[in-house]
Amino acid sequence: MEELQVIQSKIYEIRSMKVMLDRDLAEMYGVQTKVLNQAVKRNSTRFPEDFMFQLTDEETQNWKSQIVTSNAIKMGVRRNPFAFTEHGVVMLASVLRSEIAVQTSILITRAFVAIRKLVSTPPADRVTELQQEVKELKEYIEEAFADYNDINEDTRIQLELINQTLAELQSKKATNDKPRPRIGFVK
Structure with missing residues (x-):
């Protein structure tokens, strides 16, 4: 349950979609962000716009203002991050092909489902x-x-x-x- 809460805290709403950013996904999958993005680029046909998109400068600034981090972490963003929808996250597991990727993908999918259920059933x-x-x-x-x-x-x-x-x-x-x-x- 605690794992789902950690994952849910890393799901953002950008362009009216629930997404996760490449740096958070890389951390969860146990790889560097650069490695994750290279795997995505090598398999670009698996990631259409409704699976993944790159944030604009304005969206990146909005995202940075929403998170409370130190300047060292904020300065680590050299380019606009990629955002992955639920389908993009599932596709990442097939691209990364590791046991950790599969297990993490399952947890992330459960987090997305929990958020969708919460939103669809108002209190x-x-x-x-x-x-x-x-x-x-x-x-x-x-x-x-x-x-x-x-x-x-x-x-x-x-x-x-x-x-x-x-x-x-x-x-x-x-x-x-x-x-x-x-x-x-x-x-």
């Missing part, structure tokens, strides 16, 4: 839980003050806030229940 259950907890709180307050004919102003305001929160949670749940647009190629 709507948490909204329902919060809604239930707020309802229970409201009922408790109403029961606690049921014997008193006169509810003070503070308690009345709290009950109004709880009712407002319940309404907001209900509207959020309704928003999350809307069907999502289909993703993929459309003819």
